[in-house]
Amino acid sequence: MINVRNLNKSFGQLQILKGIDLDIVKGEVVVLIGPSGSGKSTFLRCLNLLEVPTSGEIRFEDQLITDKKYDINKSREKMGMVFQHFNLFPHKSVMENIILAPIKVKKMDKSTAEKIALDLLKTVGLEDKKDAYPSQLSGGQKQRIAIARALAMEPHVMLFDEPTSALDPEMVGEVLDVMKKLAEKGMTMVIVTHEMGFAKEVGDRILFMDGGKIIEQGSPEQLFGNPQQARTRDFLSKVL
Amino acid sequence: MKLFEMFWEYRSYFLSGLQYTLLLAAIGVLGGFIVGIFIALLRMSRWRILKFIGTAWVEILRGTPMLVQLLIIHYGFATQFHLEFSVLESGAITLILNSSAYLAEIFRAGIQGVDRGQTEAARSLGMGSGMTMRYIVLPQALKNVLPAIGNEFITIIKESSIVYVIGAAEIIYQTYTITTITYDAMTPYLIAAIMYFILTFMLSKILGVFERKLMNRDKR
Numbered sequence: 001m002i003n004v005r006n007l008n009k010s011f012g013q014l015q016i017l018k019g020i021d022l023d024i025v026k027g028e029v030v031v032l033i034g035p036s037g038s039g040k041s042t043f044l045r046c047l048n049l050l051e052v053p054t055s056g057e058i059r060f061e062d063q064l065i066t067d068k069k070y071d072i073n074k075s076r077e078k079m080g081m082v083f084q085h086f087n088l089f090p091h092k093s094v095m096e097n098i099i100l101a102p103i104k105v106k107k108m109d110k111s112t113a114e115k116i117a118l119d120l121l122k123t124v125g126l127e128d129k130k131d132a133y134p135s136q137l138s139g140g141q142k143q144r145i146a147i148a149r150a151l152a153m154e155p156h157v158m159l160f161d162e163p164t165s166a167l168d169p170e171m172v173g174e175v176l177d178v179m180k181k182l183a184e185k186g187m188t189m190v191i192v193t194h195e196m197g198f199a200k201e202v203g204d205r206i207l208f209m210d211g212g213k214i215i216e217q218g219s220p221e222q223l224f225g226n227p228q229q230a231r232t233r234d235f236l237s238k239v240l
Numbered sequence: 241m242k243l244f245e246m247f248w249e250y251r252s253y254f255l256s257g258l259q260y261t262l263l264l265a266a267i268g269v270l271g272g273f274i275v276g277i278f279i280a281l282l283r284m285s286r287w288r289i290l291k292f293i294g295t296a297w298v299e300i301l302r303g304t305p306m307l308v309q310l311l312i313i314h315y316g317f318a319t320q321f322h323l324e325f326s327v328l329e330s331g332a333i334t335l336i337l338n339s340s341a342y343l344a345e346i347f348r349a350g351i352q353g354v355d356r357g358q359t360e361a362a363r364s365l366g367m368g369s370g371m372t373m374r375y376i377v378l379p380q381a382l383k384n385v386l387p388a389i390g391n392e393f394i395t396i397i398k399e400s401s402i403v404y405v406i407g408a409a410e411i412i413y414q415t416y417t418i419t420t421i422t423y424d425a426m427t428p429y430l431i432a433a434i435m436y437f438i439l440t441f442m443l444s445k446i447l448g449v450f451e452r453k454l455m456n457r458d459k460r
Contacts, residue, residue: 048364050360050363050364073363073366073367073368074366076363076364076365076366077365077366079364080364080365081360081361081364083357083360083361085357087355087357087358087360087361088361089358089361089362089376089380090380091379091380091383100365100375101362101365101366101367104367104371104375105365105366105367105371106366146361149365150364150365153365153366159364
């Protein structure tokens with residue numbers, strides 16, 4: 001579904017990503033872990049071209065999206081993204097946040113969009129907040145709304161960029177629960193996170209990144225239970 | 241008491257002047273607003289030539305007196321290019337141009353002040369750059385710079401008085417006429433000053449109410 005070949009990304013002199021290759025199949029939950037500055041977020045943001053790669057190829061559903069002539073908006077519609085800082089639109093109500101893109105981008109009519117939005121709000125357990133504004137919500141609620149907003153476009157893959165890092169500890173669980181449900185429904189997901197317990201439980205495949213490279217990857221049992229690389233062991237010993 | 245008497249006696253002068261000033265200011269504000277957004281977008285364009293045009297527009301119009309701009313547009317264009325604008329047209333064009341430069345800078349600050357994450361979220365949902373600007377960035381930017389926009393509106397109302405030099409029949413022009421009739425150079429100008437003050441004070445109160453409404457809705 002997503003095929004990455006020899007992906008490089010530099011900011012000026014600083015090379016963040018150094019030749020990444022990765023294939024993600026439909027329905028897979030891939031979790032990226034690694035120390036800060038290892039390039040995991042940058043890599044995730046390259047997948048929907050929020051960061052434009054310096055070189056290399058990314059294919060999404062067999063479409064070469066790194067082609068300069070390709071209209072990336074077409075693919076972004078099918079790639080939902082959830083951010084560390086939620087990025088809800090503060091001037092719009094919860095309902096408006098969710099239905100904006102379906103109406104404007106997919107040209108969905110308002111009543112259909114609202115019906116989908118209500119279903120999604122039920123899924124994330126916040127149907128009573130549909131008329132609230134983001135400023136009236138807690139961090140955990142904001143993030144659940146952000147997930148609903150991304151899902152309203154009916155994406156084929158969901159990208160999560162440290163979705164619980166900005167949350168108070170007691171709110172982490174409610175967001176992870178929503179993500180877990182999503183994974184159980186068979187959604188393809190790429191997740192950057194520091195929640196090792198969650199990675200172990202939900203991930204089909206864990207990728208350990210350091211210094212802009214994928215150092216090691218494997219099933220949760222393999223990677224957490226029997227890491228092969230010294231750097232992986234070193235990292236895990238610090239965070240577990 | 242003399243103020244009221246004089247105002248009442250020459251009310252038709254004052255009121256027609258007021259009308260002219262209001263019309264001119266309204267055109268200047270509306271036109272400047274629209275042109276200003278356009279210029280702000282030019283200034284932030286990725287294309288160097290567009291960026292240059294936007295920057296030159298702002299710097300030149302901010303860096304020269306509005307009086308000179310008015311005289312060039314009204315008299316300069318007429319003699320050089322046979323482009324003869326009416327008094328109202330010249331006044332309106334000058335006010336639009338001048339306020340567009342100041343408003344463009346205000347809009348630019350507002351747009352750049354909107355968190356990058358907002359744009360990223362909108363783009364990640366498949367919205368194009370134009371759509372993102374229109375539905376996500378601009379509404380938030382305008383809200384953030386509302387006090388500065390209000391200031392500029394008040395400035396435009398006051399600055400519109402300058403068009404009296406080309407003979408536009410606004411408040412100052414009418415007031416001057418009254419002074420030549422009455423040989424009193426104090427009372428009529430005081431009345432004019434009071435009229436401007438009432439206008440700008442009302443506007444700032446209205447904007448204040450508007451601002452509070454917006455802030456209450458999504459205070460963070």
